[in-house]
Amino acid sequence: MKPRKWKTLRSDVAYSTPIFDLYRRRSTHARRGERDFFILDAPNWVNIIPLAKNGDVVMIRQWRHGISEFTLEVPGGMVDPEDPSPMHAARREMVEETGFDSDAIVELGKVHPNPAIQGNICFSFLAENVRQVERVV
Structure with missing residues (x-):
């Protein structure tokens, strides 16, 4: 049937x-x-994997209210209305959260993170050869 x-x-x-x-x-x-x-109904999301020349992945430790714990994760966040593209949002989130940037960012793919109750999309990116451009505290 x-x-x-x-x-x-x-x-x-x-x-x-x-x-x-x-x-x-x-x-x-x-x-x-x-x-x-x-x-x-939530905005689209992005995640980005900042990869250094030596193979290290730059990650962030954040307090997450949903689980009342710290997590270790790759940078990411919402695609803001003023972001021209998900890739721009991913790069912005990476620089804001880690202080690292890259000129070599590629899209890895996209998924619906929870299609049972959400319609948004999560875009994933890889940033190669990241370099520190500012200090984040």
């Missing part, structure tokens, strides 16, 4: 924050009937 698509009947903002909006989406399905789904 061929899977059938859900049809959106209506979608309303249930809650709004500076980072995302939560929508209540009423949908219908030929076999499953009508149901409410909750969707997070």
Whole structure:
């Protein structure tokens, strides 16, 4: 049997924050009937792997409120409205968070980070031969 698509009947903002909006989406399905789904509407994200000439990966330690812990991770963040492209956003985040920059940035790919409840895309990049251009504290 061929899977059938859900049809959106209506979608309303249930809650709004500076980072995302939560929508209540009423949908219908030929076999499953009508149901409410909750969707997070968030901006696209970027991650970038800063790779030094010696093979070291530049990472950052950040406090993450979701888990109330520090994490060690590659730089990344949201694509801001004023960013001309996801690659620009990735480079901006890398310089802001690590103080390192590169003239050799390539896109590795993109994924939907959580397609069950989000429609945004996460773009991943590699920055080769990074060099320190400013001090970040």
